[in-house]
Amino acid sequence: MSTPVLEKVEAASAASPYITVTLRIRRFKPEVSADAYWEDFQLELDPKERVLDALNKIKWDLDGSLTYRRSCAHGICGSDAMRINGKNRLACKTLIKDVNPDKPITVEPIKGLTQLKDLVVDMEPFFQAYRDVMPFLVTKGNEPTRERLQSAEDRERFDDTTKCILCAACTSSCPVFWNDGQYFGPAAIVNAHRFIFDSRDEAGEQRLEILNDRDGVWRCRTTFNCTDACPRGIEVTKAIQEVKRALITRRI
Ligand code: SF4
Ligand code: FES
DSSP: OOOHHHHHHHHHHHTTOOOEEEEEEEETTTTSSSOOOOEEEEEEEESBBBBHHHHHIIIIOOTTOOOOOSSSSSSSOOOOEEEEEEEEEGGGGGGGHHHHHHHHEEEEEEEEOOEEEEEEEHHHHHHHHHHOOOOSOOOOOOOSSOOOOOHHHHHHHTTTTGGGGOOTTTGGGGGHHHOOOTSHHHHHHHHHHHHOOOTTHHHHHHHHHHHTTSSSGGGGGOOOHHHHHOOOOOHHHHHHHHHHHHHHHHHH
16 A cells, blocks of 8 residues: 555656657758758647747757747747747747647747848848837927826827837738838838827828838738737737828828
8 A cells, every 4th residue: 555645746746747849940050051950859848838938948958059039038028939830929928738739849930031040030120120110209399398298099099009029920920021021011010100190299291201112011911910920919900001091191
C-alpha cells in the first residue's frame, strides 16, 4: 500500500499539464548562410503558456542564438509581432493551446519587410511611413493658457485609432504592401486618422494631401487582412475608408 505522501506525488504527476510541443522556426543567420531554413525545437510546455514563453525557453535553455524582439511581454510595446501558423499575431498574446499544438507550430518573421536575422525584420520602412504622416498634434499660433478642450463626442471620433501600438501586424499582412513596399500601409493611415479627425489639430488637410499620393490610401484594396490581424481590435479597414471618404468630400 502506498503512503499518503507518495499518493500525493503520483496524483500531482498524473495531473501534469505539460505537453510536448514542436516549434518550427524560420531561421536566418546571414553571418553563416544567405539562405533561410526551418528548424524544429521540441519543448515541454503548459498549453496555457504563450508562444513568447516558448521562444524564451528555446533562447535561454536550447539555443542562445535565436533572435527575436520582445519587451513588455503584455501586448503593449508592439515589438513581437510575428507569423504564427501563417497568421500575424503578438507572441506574448498567443497561447500555445490556441494554435493547435498537436502539430508543429510554425513561427516566421512578418512579411513584406526584410528579414535581418531569425524573427527580426528591418522596421525602418514601416516607421518612415509613420513619420511621413506627421503623427503629432499640429496647431498654428494660439498657444493655450490651459488644456485644449474637446467634447466627449469629438474625442470619440478618433478613439479607436488611438489604440495603435505600432506592431506592424496590419501593414505586414497587406498584399498590396507585400507587392510594393512603397505603399504607406494600414498602420501609417491609422495614425494619420488619429490626428486628421482630432478637433484640436490643424493639419488634417496636409495629411490628407500626403495620403492622396499614388502610394497613399487609394492603393488599399479593402481585403480586411489588416483588421483581422490587429491585436488591438482596431477597425483598420474602416479607418482607411473614413480617410478615403474625407478625401472625396473634403470634410473632416
Ligand atoms: S493598427 Fe493594429 S495591427 Fe496595425 S500597427 Fe496598430 S496595433 Fe498593430
Ligand atoms: S512583447 Fe510587447 S507587445 Fe509583445
